[in-house]
Amino acid sequence: MEKSLFDWIIILLKEYGPYFWAGTLVTLETSILGTVLGFIVGYSMGIIRSTPISPEDSAVKRAWSHFVRFLCSGYIKIFRGTPMMVQAMVLYYGLRQGGVNISPFVAAVVVILLNTGAYMAESVRGGISAIDNGQFEGAKAMGMSHFTTMFSVVLPQVFKNLIPEMGNQFITNLKMTSVLNVIGIAELYFVTKTAANTYYRYFEAFLITGVIYLILCEISGRLLSVLEKKMQGKKDYELAPEYFED
Amino acid sequence: MPVIRVEHVSKSFGTHEVLKDIDFSLEKSEVICIIGSSGSGKSTLLRCMNLLETPSSGSVYFEDEKIGGSQKKINELRARVGMVFQSFNLFSNMTVLENCMSGSMKVLKKSKAEARSTAIMNLKKVGMAPYINALPSQLSGGQKQRVAIARALSMNPEVLLFDEPTSALDPEIVGEVLAVIKQLAKDGLTMVIVTHEMAFARDVSTRTIFMDQGVIAESAAPEILFTNPENPRTKEFLSRFMAG
Numbered sequence: 509m510e511k512s513l514f515d516w517i518i519i520l521l522k523e524y525g526p527y528f529w530a531g532t533l534v535t536l537e538t539s540i541l542g543t544v545l546g547f548i549v550g551y552s553m554g555i556i557r558s559t560p561i562s563p564e565d566s567a568v569k570r571a572w573s574h575f576v577r578f579l580c581s582g583y584i585k586i587f588r589g590t591p592m593m594v595q596a597m598v599l600y601y602g603l604r605q606g607g608v609n610i611s612p613f614v615a616a617v618v619v620i621l622l623n624t625g626a627y628m629a630e631s632v633r634g635g636i637s638a639i640d641n642g643q644f645e646g647a648k649a650m651g652m653s654h655f656t657t658m659f660s661v662v663l664p665q666v667f668k669n670l671i672p673e674m675g676n677q678f679i680t681n682l683k684m685t686s687v688l689n690v691i692g693i694a695e696l697y698f699v700t701k702t703a704a705n706t707y708y709r710y711f712e713a714f715l716i717t718g719v720i721y722l723i724l725c726e727i728s729g730r731l732l733s734v735l736e737k738k739m740q741g742k743k744d745y746e747l748a749p750e751y752f753e754d
Numbered sequence: 755m756p757v758i759r760v761e762h763v764s765k766s767f768g769t770h771e772v773l774k775d776i777d778f779s780l781e782k783s784e785v786i787c788i789i790g791s792s793g794s795g796k797s798t799l800l801r802c803m804n805l806l807e808t809p810s811s812g813s814v815y816f817e818d819e820k821i822g823g824s825q826k827k828i829n830e831l832r833a834r835v836g837m838v839f840q841s842f843n844l845f846s847n848m849t850v851l852e853n854c855m856s857g858s859m860k861v862l863k864k865s866k867a868e869a870r871s872t873a874i875m876n877l878k879k880v881g882m883a884p885y886i887n888a889l890p891s892q893l894s895g896g897q898k899q900r901v902a903i904a905r906a907l908s909m910n911p912e913v914l915l916f917d918e919p920t921s922a923l924d925p926e927i928v929g930e931v932l933a934v935i936k937q938l939a940k941d942g943l944t945m946v947i948v949t950h951e952m953a954f955a956r957d958v959s960t961r962t963i964f965m966d967q968g969v970i971a972e973s974a975a976p977e978i979l980f981t982n983p984e985n986p987r988t989k990e991f992l993s994r995f996m997a998g
Binding site for chain 1: 804806808824825826829830831832833834836837839841842843844845846847848849856857860861874877878883884885886887888889892905906909
């Protein structure tokens with residue numbers, strides 16, 4: 509008797525269930541690690557690129573600042589201007605041919621983090637310029653340095669505003685890890701291809717994977733909205749009655 | 755020795771010269787009000803005193819020491835000169851208490867306990883201590899401005915600069931902010947206040963400056979400037995204000 513769609517799905521899950529699970533974990537690990545590290549890179553870029561170059565600084569310091577900015581924008585141009593799949597190939601095989609053997613996992617994380625960093629750098633820059641100039645002036649007038657201003661006043665506000673954007677970035681990465689199968693990392697897509705090849709059941713295998721991706725994205729979306737609500741803070745505040753006069 | 759001295763300061767934005775060769779000095783315990791029409795350069799002059807604006811030419815001295823050279827030097831100066839803005843500029847990610855503690859902790863490197871007690875003391879002074887847990891967005895304009903004054907006071911400044919502190923407030927709550935500033939004047943704090951509140955300027959200042967088109971047109975004791983001004987422009991400006 510001809511097997512139905514569900515029969516195939518059950519067979520695939522029975523035989524390849526642990527592989528799907530393992531692939532899901534690898535997908536999660538690479539995307540979480542790559543995204544978080546990428547955020548750090550992105551925020552650092554944002555801070556560096558928003559540092560004012562003061563005419564009071566020495567010529568050497570100014571030249572250095574310009575050079576660092578040049579490097580930053582070069583990095584952003586390269587990583588936003590080329591496909592992630594190509595970056596993965598160039599990095600992974602480039603290093604191999606140069607005699608440096610890194611694991612596909614490390615290569616995958618590095619590619620994701622560099623990509624995320626480049627995109628986030630622009631978002632952070634936008635986030636910083638969206639902060640009211642009065643916040644900077646208030647801090648400046650107190651004698652806060654640029655870094656103190658950034659860390660205690662500006663970035664906490666930028667971070668809150670960028671939560672939806674960071675969520676986008678994470679979900680994109682979750683799905684984009686699939687293109688990294690080209691360097692042989694055993695993530696979800698890679699595992700699915702292997703499972704599908706065994707029985708030539710591509711539709712069923714990828715249907716399973718599609719559902720897994722959907723679930724992962726849905727869970728991430730919900731976690732992010734919880735975080736967003738938490739960051740909104742309380743609507744009310746408590747008066748401190750001990751400080752009322754009389 | 756003047757606390758702040760401004761020497762031959764000019765400032766241009768593009769081709770527009772906002773300040774023209776200004777000389778000005780401020781002695782300890784003086785309360786100077788700067789009046790004049792919008793665009794006369796009052797705020798720009800005030801902002802040159804803590805280098806929020808860099809003068810196009812001329813120099814600014816703090817206790818006879820020329821300011822500038824490095825960002826670090828400028829930051830050190832700003833830590834000793836407080837400023838209160840028209841638009842409050844409270845940090846929106848911090849509560850009232852955190853706003854008032856931020857400067858003493860992050861700039862003056864005081865301990866948390868010390869910063870807290872200074873903050874509470876100054877918040878009491880402006881009558882905002884019960885609101886320590888509120889965020890700026892939860893306060894009215896007058897409350898925000900009083901917190902901003904407490905925040906500036908918490909740096910224990912030698913001079914306090916006010917840039918139109920009541921211009922963003924409705925007439926009913928202007929009074930509560932002015933009362934706080936008057937009290938500070940009584941306590942002997944050195945202040946420079948840019949304001950459009952003529953009655954307040956007359957009452958609180960020890961010297962009043964009238965600015966017109968980028969120059970100091972007249973500088974005199976308030977009882978002279980407001981009743982018997984020398985400069986025809988001062989007369990014209992005041993008559994319009996008194997009539998209105």
